[in-house]
Amino acid sequence: MRERPGRTSLTSFLPLALLLLIVLAGCRPPDAGGASARAADPDVRVRVEAPPEGVVGPETVRVLVLDGDVPASDATVTVTGDMTHAGMVPVVADAPPADAPGAYLTDDFAYDMAGDWVLTAEVTLPDGRHGFGETRVTVARP
Amino acid sequence: MSRVPLPQVAPPAGGGRGGAFVRQPRGPDLLRIPGLRRFLRWRYARLTLQLPLLILAVFVIVDGLTGRQLAPRNLATTATWLHYRGLVVVALAILGNAFCGACPLMLTRGPANFVKRRLPFELRWPARLRNKWLVAVLLVAVFYAYEAFDLWASPWLSAWLAIAYFVGAFAIDVLFPAGTFCRYVCPLGNFNFLFASVSPTQITATDPDVCRTCADKPCLHGRETYADPARAPGERAFVPLDEVVRPNGEGSFPGCETNLLVPTMTSNMDCTSCMNCVRACPYDNVALTVRSPGWELQQAPWRRRWGLPLIVLGVMMLYWGLLNAVAMIPPFYDLARGLATLTGSRNEPFLLALVFAAFTVGGGALSLAAALASDAAGGAGAHPRRALMRWGYVFVAMGFGFWAAHYLFHFLTGAASIVPVFEHFFAWRGADLDPDWALARWMPSRWMFPISAGVSGAYALLAAYLTVRIALRDFPGARAAAAMWPMLAFVVILTALQILVLAQPMEMRGTLLGPAG
Numbered sequence: 245m246r247e248r249p250g251r252t253s254l255t256s257f258l259p260l261a262l263l264l265l266i267v268l269a270g271c272r273p274p275d276a277g278g279a280s281a282r283a284a285d286p287d288v289r290v291r292v293e294a295p296p297e298g299v300v301g302p303e304t305v306r307v308l309v310l311d312g313d314v315p316a317s318d319a320t321v322t323v324t325g326d327m328t329h330a331g332m333v334p335v336v337a338d339a340p341p342a343d344a345p346g347a348y349l350t351d352d353f354a355y356d357m358a359g360d361w362v363l364t365a366e367v368t369l370p371d372g373r374h375g376f377g378e379t380r381v382t383v384a385r386p
Numbered sequence: 387m388s389r390v391p392l393p394q395v396a397p398p399a400g401g402g403r404g405g406a407f408v409r410q411p412r413g414p415d416l417l418r419i420p421g422l423r424r425f426l427r428w429r430y431a432r433l434t435l436q437l438p439l440l441i442l443a444v445f446v447i448v449d450g451l452t453g454r455q456l457a458p459r460n461l462a463t464t465a466t467w468l469h470y471r472g473l474v475v476v477a478l479a480i481l482g483n484a485f486c487g488a489c490p491l492m493l494t495r496g497p498a499n500f501v502k503r504r505l506p507f508e509l510r511w512p513a514r515l516r517n518k519w520l521v522a523v524l525l526v527a528v529f530y531a532y533e534a535f536d537l538w539a540s541p542w543l544s545a546w547l548a549i550a551y552f553v554g555a556f557a558i559d560v561l562f563p564a565g566t567f568c569r570y571v572c573p574l575g576n577f578n579f580l581f582a583s584v585s586p587t588q589i590t591a592t593d594p595d596v597c598r599t600c601a602d603k604p605c606l607h608g609r610e611t612y613a614d615p616a617r618a619p620g621e622r623a624f625v626p627l628d629e630v631v632r633p634n635g636e637g638s639f640p641g642c643e644t645n646l647l648v649p650t651m652t653s654n655m656d657c658t659s660c661m662n663c664v665r666a667c668p669y670d671n672v673a674l675t676v677r678s679p680g681w682e683l684q685q686a687p688w689r690r691r692w693g694l695p696l697i698v699l700g701v702m703m704l705y706w707g708l709l710n711a712v713a714m715i716p717p718f719y720d721l722a723r724g725l726a727t728l729t730g731s732r733n734e735p736f737l738l739a740l741v742f743a744a745f746t747v748g749g750g751a752l753s754l755a756a757a758l759a760s761d762a763a764g765g766a767g768a769h770p771r772r773a774l775m776r777w778g779y780v781f782v783a784m785g786f787g788f789w790a791a792h793y794l795f796h797f798l799t800g801a802a803s804i805v806p807v808f809e810h811f812f813a814w815r816g817a818d819l820d821p822d823w824a825l826a827r828w829m830p831s832r833w834m835f836p837i838s839a840g841v842s843g844a845y846a847l848l849a850a851y852l853t854v855r856i857a858l859r860d861f862p863g864a865r866a867a868a869a870m871w872p873m874l875a876f877v878v879i880l881t882a883l884q885i886l887v888l889a890q891p892m893e894m895r896g897t898l899l900g901p902a903g
């Protein structure tokens with residue numbers, strides 16, 4: 245024996261259809277990096293360097309920028325530190341050019357909490373092209 | 387399906403005829419708020435509440451699967467772990483189980499019925515699973531997965547969790563009778579059911595005598611109302627339009643899917659706030675009554691329904707809540723390192739399972755010991771089951787305090803980040819927006835500890851009050867005073883521990899053991 249379920253119209257299918265669509269659209273592994281989907285130029289190669297084990301407090305983050313195979317020394321670089329937990333405020337610092345060609349160092353960047361961090365460098369070349377780089381750091385209590 | 391038998395109706399309080407079926411709270415009826423009853427009696431009221439959450443769920447799934455995989459910038463991690471959980475505990479504390487009422491998972495009900503009608507069979511939920519044990523197992527599985535897979539750090543996995551909920555709700559409601567998912571499976575719902583026991587509202591019958599003469603109990607079984615009786619499909623009891631007080635139109639109005647009968651309710655357990663009963667009652671006899679947060683738990687509400695498994699789950703939630711918070715503070719990592727040395731294993735899932743087992747067994751044993759000590763002090767002898775059924779509710783109140791404190795902590799830390807996270811959703815997809823992340827820091831962090839410790843303390847006071855009431859209820863005279871002390875002492879110690887945990891600095895780390903070395 246079974247209860248006869250109430251009448252349903254086809255419109256009640258809508259949420260499910262919507263969900264299926266999303267699931268199908270989403271069936272690919274997540275894309276790891278980039279601060280925005282706004283096309284990063286494939287020629288602009290960015291490497292973010294920081295000790296993989298940090299300590300709460302100031303840290304110097306080094307960013308290396310290549311345009312093709314040539315070091316790019318006149319880019320604008322910012323470094324953003326995000327914790328891997330929702331609701332945490334990112335730490336943002338500018339990275340002016342440093343000693344070596346294509347190298348940049350953060351001014352006053354500091355970890356403000358222990359835990360896992362993701363450091364993202366956003367690079368803009370004088371001609372407007374963008375590039376992104378990312379690295380992960382585990383930060384310990386001081 | 388054969389009708390499920392009516393819940394046991396206790397004899398009227400005063401004996402004899404008339405009067406209430408059971409003791410129900412008698413505070414003001416919130417449905418008297420102008421317009422509210424009218425709105426809730428409207429057949430699309432629930433849909434109206436569900437749609438915003440469905441839209442949010444779509445955002446969560448889209449961003450989780452295709453957005454930037456960085457927890458503070460993704461809706462999948464922010465809206466679920468921060469906002470949903472924070473607002474759930476706030477709603478439970480000041481209103482009731484509002485989220486089940488607006489649950490978008492139940493929008494799969496329509497398609498599920500559609501498929502169901504085309505299936506030649508409907509399964510019966512196995513008798514062995516008609517209790518809260520499976521719920522307990524699923525809840526601890528979710529808590530374990532949360533730590534083991536760092537769900538809080540992964541938008542991708544958080545989105546898949548949301549999808550799993552939708553698929554699970556749909557599949558279970560296709561194969562089994564309606565309401566099976568809510569009552570026997572849904573971890574989110576059962577979290578809400580458990581802690582709605584401290585909510586300040588409850589569904590009650592306005593006038594029990596009206597219920598006494600109400601033949602069909604439509605609040606439970608549903609009703610059909612058509613001007614022309616021949617039009618009624620005959621699935622539910624027919625109630626003619628002119629018999630309906632304040633008629634809410636023609637149609638078929640479903641009853642309570644979780645099988646609650648309004649005049650016999652003494653608990654919010656299993657009530658999804660769907661308000662089907664409000665719509666189905668032909669005599670407009672359902673009230674949403676204000677009650678004190680301590681009202682339910684001092685009635686031993688789960689003695690008649692669900693019994694020991696639910697009490698055990700209620701007690702365990704306290705320790706799993708403690709673990710959920712402890713997992714974010716430094717001593718936890720020291721504990722994990724200690725365990726690694728002790729067992730010689732660096733296998734994180736294994737070590738984490740050990741920690742869960744230790745909290746579950748250790749917490750259960752401590753609670754049982756406190757309950758037994760109180761029973762013994764009151765001269766009630768040593769009956770573990772009876773002691774737990776008596777005092778278990780005290781731990782439920784404490785448990786809510788702690789979950790609420792912890793969820794509120796995170797919610798307050800980053801509530802305003804919902805604005806930049808939404809902006810980022812569109813910026814990531816090409817919109818010209820510049821999210822202002824500084825917004826996330828809207829509340830000074832020095833307020834966090836006083837607020838969360840205050841919440842934890844408030845529910846500790848409620849737990850202490852319950853202890854006193856239960857002692858006075860069950861033990862005569864001076865023995866009541868003796869019985870309450872062991873439990874009171876335990877409440878104080880646990881509260882001190884909770885506040886100590888809340889005072890620690892947070893550390894948001896995915897690995898248990900940290901960098902090798």
Ligand code: SF4
Pocket residue numbers: 591596597598600602603604605606648649666667668669670671672
């Ligand atoms: S339908 Fe209304 S009157 Fe009848 S039992 Fe339920 S609440 Fe009481």
Ligand code: SF4
Pocket residue numbers: 589605641642643644645646648656657658659660661662663664
């Ligand atoms: S129909 Fe049942 S679950 Fe829905 S509000 Fe009424 S008592 Fe609660």
Ligand SMILES: [Cu+2]
Pocket residue numbers: 710711714792796892
């Ligand atoms: Cu936390």
